[in-house]
Amino acid sequence: MSADERWTGGEMLAVAGSLQVHDGDVAVVGLGLPQMAALLAQRTHAPAARLLLEIGVFEPMPTEPSAGIADPRMWRGATAFGTTLEVLGVMAHGGRVSLGLLGALQVDQWGSFNTTEVETDGRRRRFRGSGGGNDISSNAGRIVIVMTHQARKFAETLTFLTSPGRQVGGRSRADLGLPGEGTCAVVTDRCVIALDDHGATLESVHPGEHPDAVLADTPIPLAVPDGGPKETPAPTAAQLAFIRNELDPNGWYTG
Numbered sequence: 001m002s003a004d005e006r007w008t009g010g011e012m013l014a015v016a017g018s019l020q021v022h023d024g025d026v027a028v029v030g031l032g033l034p035q036m037a038a039l040l041a042q043r044t045h046a047p048a049a050r051l052l053l054e055i056g057v058f059e060p061m062p063t064e065p066s067a068g069i070a071d072p073r074m075w076r077g078a079t080a081f082g083t084t085l086e087v088l089g090v091m092a093h094g095g096r097v098s099l100g101l102l103g104a105l106q107v108d109q110w111g112s113f114n115t116t117e118v119e120t121d122g123r124r125r126r127f128r129g130s131g132g133g134n135d136i137s138s139n140a141g142r143i144v145i146v147m148t149h150q151a152r153k154f155a156e157t158l159t160f161l162t163s164p165g166r167q168v169g170g171r172s173r174a175d176l177g178l179p180g181e182g183t184c185a186v187v188t189d190r191c192v193i194a195l196d197d198h199g200a201t202l203e204s205v206h207p208g209e210h211p212d213a214v215l216a217d218t219p220i221p222l223a224v225p226d227g228g229p230k231e232t233p234a235p236t237a238a239q240l241a242f243i244r245n246e247l248d249p250n251g252w253y254t255g
Contacts, residue, residue, distance in 0.1 A: 016232050037146055056082040058078055059080070063077070189206070201224070
């Protein structure tokens with residue numbers, strides 16, 4: 001449960017993530033909470049946002065819960081079915097994707113992230129790797145990372161660099177020949193961290209969270225605005241109704 005008992009941490013995360021989606025965005029959306037955030041944005045303040053799934057699904061409008069992007073229930077209402085090559089190649093590499101909304105295992109202060117390997121108690125664990133994450137983070141106009149807030153998920157040096165952020169090894173995206181802004185925000189169930197070419201800033205903390213506690217659990221260089229971070233807007237009744245009644249009534253992602 002979140003710091004505010006009126007909603008879960010997952011619901012708060014979906015709402016805060018949805019606010020990063022602009023009306024008119026063409027967004028490639030990752031599995032789980034990123035898809036919850038994108039669909040919620042589309043149902044509320046960004047009806048003209050167009051969603052893409054890396055497996056080749058264009059503009060789905062699902063009307064019931066799905067167990068991920070490979071679940072045909074997620075494809076309902078799609079305007080076209082293509083291939084991964086068309087989404088990651090024609091759309092992402094072609095400069096036609098304005099937003100990548102993705103999850104991560106680990107992120108650094110420049111928004112580079114790891115979805116490949118982590119080390120816990122001296123043991124290395126391997127995960128699915130990039131999928132389309134590297135293509136998206138390398139080519140989309142901007143990237144928003146959506147993930148739960150745990151200290152181990154933030155690192156000044158990543159265990160494995162899967163996807164580039166605003167800088168890699170002290171080199172800018174321009175130096176690396178990469179288009180777009182890179183990662184502009186990391187949204188967690190406790191806060192929103194904004195990123196620019198100067199590094200990471202604690203932009204806002206969610207209702208019920210204290211900035212000092214969030215900072216203590218975020219072990220990367222993290223600036224604080226003059227006057228302190230803002231408070232993230234609380235979920236509205238309409239947003240919670242969409243999540244609970246339509247997008248995730250079983251609580252698979254937000255419960």
